[in-house]
Amino acid sequence: MKRDYYEVLGVDKSASAEEIKKKYRKIALKFHPDRNSDDPEAEDKFKEASEAYSVLSNEEQRSKYDRFGHAGLGGGGQGFSDFGSFAEDIFGDIFGAFFGEGRGGTPSGRDLATRLEVTLEEAAFGIEKEIEVERPEPCKPCEGTGAKPGSSPQNCVQCAGAGQIQIQQGFFSIARPCPRCSGAGKIISDPCNSCDGKALVVEKGKLSVKVPAGIDHGQRLKLKGEGEKVAGGIPGDLYVEIHVKKHKVFERRGTEIICEVPLTYAQAVLGAEVDIPTLTGTEKLKIPSGSESGKIFKRKGEGIEDLRSGRKGDLLIRTYVAVPKSVNGREKELLEELSTIEGKPVAEEVSFFDKLKDFFD
Numbered sequence: 001m002k003r004d005y006y007e008v009l010g011v012d013k014s015a016s017a018e019e020i021k022k023k024y025r026k027i028a029l030k031f032h033p034d035r036n037s038d039d040p041e042a043e044d045k046f047k048e049a050s051e052a053y054s055v056l057s058n059e060e061q062r063s064k065y066d067r068f069g070h071a072g073l074g075g076g077g078q079g080f081s082d083f084g085s086f087a088e089d090i091f092g093d094i095f096g097a098f099f100g101e102g103r104g105g106t107p108s109g110r111d112l113a114t115r116l117e118v119t120l121e122e123a124a125f126g127i128e129k130e131i132e133v134e135r136p137e138p139c140k141p142c143e144g145t146g147a148k149p150g151s152s153p154q155n156c157v158q159c160a161g162a163g164q165i166q167i168q169q170g171f172f173s174i175a176r177p178c179p180r181c182s183g184a185g186k187i188i189s190d191p192c193n194s195c196d197g198k199a200l201v202v203e204k205g206k207l208s209v210k211v212p213a214g215i216d217h218g219q220r221l222k223l224k225g226e227g228e229k230v231a232g233g234i235p236g237d238l239y240v241e242i243h244v245k246k247h248k249v250f251e252r253r254g255t256e257i258i259c260e261v262p263l264t265y266a267q268a269v270l271g272a273e274v275d276i277p278t279l280t281g282t283e284k285l286k287i288p289s290g291s292e293s294g295k296i297f298k299r300k301g302e303g304i305e306d307l308r309s310g311r312k313g314d315l316l317i318r319t320y321v322a323v324p325k326s327v328n329g330r331e332k333e334l335l336e337e338l339s340t341i342e343g344k345p346v347a348e349e350v351s352f353f354d355k356l357k358d359f360f361d
């Protein structure tokens with residue numbers, strides 16, 4: 001059952017055109033789909049009111065309706081699907097003020113993303129870096145309207161600047177992007193020469209990025225408002241994804257830094273003081289005598305700090321006994337002598353097959 005149009009708008013049958021317009025304006029502003037995107041009931045109310053207004057604002061239609069009710073309008077009547085035909089004049093002033101930017105509400109720029117490469121040291125201690133960005137910004141000559149300076153975009157007649165139209169299907173109506181303006185809500189009849197009517201142009205610029213100490217590979221920094229900029233709207237955000245370059249000697253595991261340091265057999269057996277790399281330079285590390293290959297030495301707090309707590313991780317030095325690929329004559333002599341003392345003769349020319357034979361004997 002269709003509700004009475006006067007009831008829908010909450011006006012008397014004797015209401016003046018001005019009164020009807022005023023009431024409709026109030027309802028339309030309250031229930032406009034752009035302000036109630038998740039509320040289908042609001043959309044229904046908006047459509048109901050719009051339909052009522054489309055009839056009651058038209059003298060001829062109103063008098064027909066007054067005499068014959070809904071039946072007087074014939075067929076589907078002036079349903080919401082025909083809405084566009086009368087929308088221009090009323091929406092021009094009703095929504096012009098705050099739905100001025102096409103798709104209703106405040107326009108917003110898209111979020112953008114970029115990458116920033118840093119060294120492990122930079123990630124560990126934080127750094128401020130300059131990055132180059134290319135982002136769409138409002139075209140200057142047309143001030144981001146897309147219309148030739150001196151002219152201005154007009155609200156689309158078909159969707160009244162809403163960017164979408166309602167398609168009636170039986171009892172239901174479905175919102176579709178407006179085909180006339182492609183969902184923009186505005187029509188530019190005289191496009192700006194600089195941007196071809198696109199309103200935005202890609203500008204190159206530089207931005208300073210503060211990379212916090214402790215950031216890890218793949219983490220993203222959000223630079224609020226540094227994304228796409230649109231005229232009179234909220235700019236998008238810029239996400240900067242951090243790429244930490246692979247380090248020559250360090251491997252990172254969370255807040256820990258791991259480094260492998262080779263020792264000679266003699267250093268491992270007799271002990272030594274060796275140079276080890278740290279994030280800031282080099283340090284001395286005392287290797288006690290009789291250190292097994294694979295022994296780990298910990299330097300507390302010399303790792304990377306935790307991004308949130310600020311607590312510092314450790315630097316882990318994993319030592320291993322490096323076997324030289326070749327030795328000179330004197331070294332060979334000493335090693336052979338050593339093996340004799342140890343009672344473990346060096347296998348001079350024992351082939352793998354000789355060993356295999358021993359195994360089966």
Ligand SMILES: [Zn+2]
Nearest residue numbers: 156159178181
């Ligand atoms: Zn349109």
Ligand SMILES: [Zn+2]
Nearest residue numbers: 139142192195
């Ligand atoms: Zn322009």
